[in-house]
Amino acid sequence: NAGVTQTPKFQVLKTGQSMTLQCAQDMNHNSMYWYRQDPGMGLRLIYYSASEGTTDKGEVPNGYNVSRLNKREFSLRLESAAPSQTSVYFCASSEAGGNQETQYFGPGTRLLVL
């Protein structure tokens, strides 16, 4: 099992460009999450999907959109990238939602917006 995979690993964008970060999990988990982590900070939740077909905003959703394509895949889209979106983005999944569910994280995507 690969667990949680993310593509790309690195990306450089110019201000105003758009891109989609891809995430897939092979653990048959119901819930998936997107976080961002800025230097010296903890992770902040952008969006999550409690189950296939549903998505909800997290703590910092502005400037992002998500799609739960199917049970395996959860993508994060930046429509018009801004330098403030320079960060490391982590995708995670859990069997179900809830604060007692273990979340499994991907390796991250490092994004630089110039």
Next chain:
Amino acid sequence: LAKTTQPISMDSYEGQEVNITCSHNNIATNDYITWYQQFPSQGPRFIIQGYKTKVTNEVASLFIPADRKSSTLSLPRVSLSDTAVYYCLVGDGSGYSTLTFGKGTMLLVSP
């Protein structure tokens, strides 16, 4: 969400036991306490979870006093590879919530 407070950083030497304490004064009745570990350039990894008293697994122990207003992650005989950031998380009392990561505790293990 219940707020957690942990030390920003801790230093230790190889072979020592390390205890990281987290305070969560407003923890709700149905909240669990979960600890994650994060190495540089990697996503966080689950270490241990507990509700009350003591929980032990192959990696760590978690001590939770009766009032549950704090918890202590204990790492026995640390090695250099335990150098990482450790996050303490609790829920929002609803029993269903997303996780909120604070800044965590940066543990540096020296030879």
